[in-house]
Amino acid sequence: xxNCRQDEHHSNAKKLIPKLSSTSIELTSAIEVLDEKKRKKxxxxxxxxxxxxxxxxxxxxxxxxxxxxxxxxxxxxxxxQRIIKKLDDIVSIQVDWDxxxxxxxxxxxxxxxxSKRTVTTGCGQGxxxxxxQADLDKLxxxxxxxxxxxxLTEIIDVMRRHxxxxxxAGSVHGCALFKGAEMLMFxxxxxxxxxxxxxxxxxxxxxxxxxxxxxxxxxxxxxxMVIKGAQMNIPFLLSRSGVTQMGVQMAKKVxxxxxxxxxxxxxxxxxxxxxxxxx
Amino acid sequence: xxNCRQDEHHSNAKKLIPKLSSTSIELTSAIEVLDEKKRKKxxxxxxxxxxxxxxxxxxxxxxxxxxxxxxxxxxxxxxxQRIIKKLDDIVSIQVDWDxxxxxxxxxxxxxxxxSKRTVTTGCGQGxxxxxxQADLDKLxxxxxxxxxxxxLTEIIDVMRRHxxxxxxAGSVHGCALFKGAEMLMFxxxxxxxxxxxxxxxxxxxxxxxxxxxxxxxxxxxxxxMVIKGAQMNIPFLLSRSGVTQMGVQMAKKVxxxxxxxxxxxxxxxxxxxxxxxxx
Numbered sequence: 001x002x003n004c005r006q007d008e009h010h011s012n013a014k015k016l017i018p019k020l021s022s023t024s025i026e027l028t029s030a031i032e033v034l035d036e037k038k039r040k041k042x043x044x045x046x047x048x049x050x051x052x053x054x055x056x057x058x059x060x061x062x063x064x065x066x067x068x069x070x071x072x073x074x075x076x077x078x079x080x081q082r083i084i085k086k087l088d089d090i091v092s093i094q095v096d097w098d099x100x101x102x103x104x105x106x107x108x109x110x111x112x113x114x115s116k117r118t119v120t121t122g123c124g125q126g127x128x129x130x131x132x133q134a135d136l137d138k139l140x141x142x143x144x145x146x147x148x149x150x151x152l153t154e155i156i157d158v159m160r161r162h163x164x165x166x167x168x169a170g171s172v173h174g175c176a177l178f179k180g181a182e183m184l185m186f187x188x189x190x191x192x193x194x195x196x197x198x199x200x201x202x203x204x205x206x207x208x209x210x211x212x213x214x215x216x217x218x219x220x221x222x223x224x225m226v227i228k229g230a231q232m233n234i235p236f237l238l239s240r241s242g243v244t245q246m247g248v249q250m251a252k253k254v255x256x257x258x259x260x261x262x263x264x265x266x267x268x269x270x271x272x273x274x275x276x277x278x279x
Numbered sequence: 280x281x282n283c284r285q286d287e288h289h290s291n292a293k294k295l296i297p298k299l300s301s302t303s304i305e306l307t308s309a310i311e312v313l314d315e316k317k318r319k320k321x322x323x324x325x326x327x328x329x330x331x332x333x334x335x336x337x338x339x340x341x342x343x344x345x346x347x348x349x350x351x352x353x354x355x356x357x358x359x360q361r362i363i364k365k366l367d368d369i370v371s372i373q374v375d376w377d378x379x380x381x382x383x384x385x386x387x388x389x390x391x392x393x394s395k396r397t398v399t400t401g402c403g404q405g406x407x408x409x410x411x412q413a414d415l416d417k418l419x420x421x422x423x424x425x426x427x428x429x430x431l432t433e434i435i436d437v438m439r440r441h442x443x444x445x446x447x448a449g450s451v452h453g454c455a456l457f458k459g460a461e462m463l464m465f466x467x468x469x470x471x472x473x474x475x476x477x478x479x480x481x482x483x484x485x486x487x488x489x490x491x492x493x494x495x496x497x498x499x500x501x502x503x504m505v506i507k508g509a510q511m512n513i514p515f516l517l518s519r520s521g522v523t524q525m526g527v528q529m530a531k532k533v534x535x536x537x538x539x540x541x542x543x544x545x546x547x548x549x550x551x552x553x554x555x556x557x558x
Contacts, residue, residue: 029524031524031527031549033547033548033549034547034548034552034555035545035546035547035548036428036544036545036546038557041547043547045521045522045523045524045527046523046524047523047524047525048501048502048523048524048525048526049524049525064501064502064503064525149315169521170520170521171499171501171520171521171522171523190499190501190523220450220469222327222343222450222469223327223343224343241449241450242324242448242449242450243324243450244324244325244326244327244450244469245308245310245324245325245326245327245328246326246327246328246343247327248310248324265315266314266315267314267315268312268313268314268320268322269312269313269314270310270312273313276313278317
């Protein structure tokens with residue numbers, strides 16, 4: 001069930017990269033249910049567990065998570081909440097599922113501005129929106145990147161065929177990062193913001209810039225999803241679901257190309273049409 | 280677009296009930312999109328707007344909301360976050376969409392424990408989970424109420440036929456409260472927790488107890504949805520979607536009957552089977 005080790009590759013790398021544990025844990029479990037004909041059935045449901053982040057031994061936050069990529073999630077959370085500004089400010093992240101905790105050591109962080117809170121499964125992790133609204137006013141994404149219709153269709157198909165917790169157990173949100181039609185990352189979580197944050201964390205770790213990349217999510221494109229995408233400098237956001245009015249407004253403001261209702265060959269393009277090439 | 284008035288019915292009632300504005304605002308808007316054949320189409324998308332709650336002139340929180348039931352939402356938020364303990368501690372709630380604000384006046388509330396934050400659209404409004412975990416240990420729902428299979432099927436059908444923002448524009452979550460197969464309340468919002476909180480607010484206002492009632496949601500039944508249901512003393516939670524492991528654990532702990540994958544005549548029953556009557 002538990003498989004915890006130091007990642008030697010990272011600690012030996014030239015660039016200063018935090019020491020990360022690499023934990024794994026069961027993502028689904030079988031339970032018995034009754035159906036409409038009073039039949040007992042065994043079905044799979046996704047895990048949901050608290051992960052409490054301790055930053056320099058001070059309790060920071062508890063995230064409700066599937067637990068698939070806890071180290072990336074912690075990294076992405078610290079980044080997106082602007083608690084840690086530079087990756088090499090983090091010495092190590094050690095996740096321990098025996099006590100549902102992630103111990104983060106930072107040389108530079110001084111605990112003063114944060115207080116204990118819990119972020120529930122449905123949660124956008126609350127505080128980010130207000131803080132970055134001001135920054136967003138300055139942000140405009142580059143128009144250089146283009147996306148062709150054939151690549152878009154291929155991405156939708158890759159997502160459809162990809163093996164996932166969702167296929168086995170449902171009730172999770174998935175996010176993926178693409179370069180062309182190549183899937184670079186794929187993360188699922190019970191909280192959709194956790195999935196996005198995990199990808200942000202992994203991008204940070206791999207010094208990966210968002211320029212030219214495509215972000216796919218199964219969840220809706222609401223204002224804060226657009227903000228997170230824009231923060232990561234990703235010009236293309238795709239969703240199987242729809243959008244909200246403020247999501248579209250924000251996308252237009254920062255020049256982000258928003259695609260919703262992506263299914264098979266179908267989609268709607270809501271903003272920044274000039275980046276898209278029909279073929 | 281704006282229609283703001285004092286609700287005389289409430290202010291004249293014998294029981295001390297807060298004076299509430301009764302605002303309405305457009306919930307959807309038409310926008311132009313491009314589809315896969317480069318056709319321009321006009322489609323509807325749901326609104327998403329900030330609503331900043333001021334409690335005794337002090338800024339409390341900003342919720343991202345559809346805006347369908349702002350007064351109920353504010354009430355339910357104050358109740359579920361345990362900021363205000365008794366309904367008659369609230370003198371008035373005045374929503375003004377010109378400035379996206381809700382001004383709450385309370386005679387008893389003393390501002391000290393809260394600080395400014397924003398709750399985004401996907402958000403579970405963060406702090407509730409940890410605070411009430413202790414209370415939940417004491418909570419066990421009564422076994423008195425029963426639900427029959429024919430009523431369950433009827434409820435699913437009522438939801439299917441109900442006119443909604445979702446049908447017109449998608450991208451929202453809906454919640455409803457039922458007494459038998461009679462729909463007592465129906466609320467949609469871009470944040471699923473806002474929909475639940477709005478129902479909690481309206482239940483508070485109408486002195487409606489949860490005992491014997493059925494709560495339907497389009498969203499997943501995760502841990503905090505089960506907690507909110509249990510807090511409202513509602514024994515039956517239904518969802519079109521699935522559940523998480525912790526949702527089921529919590530439901531078993533407090534004796535709550537959880538039904539997922541409700542569609543047509545189909546459903547799964549995950550917990551507290553003894554309350555359900557197959558007919």
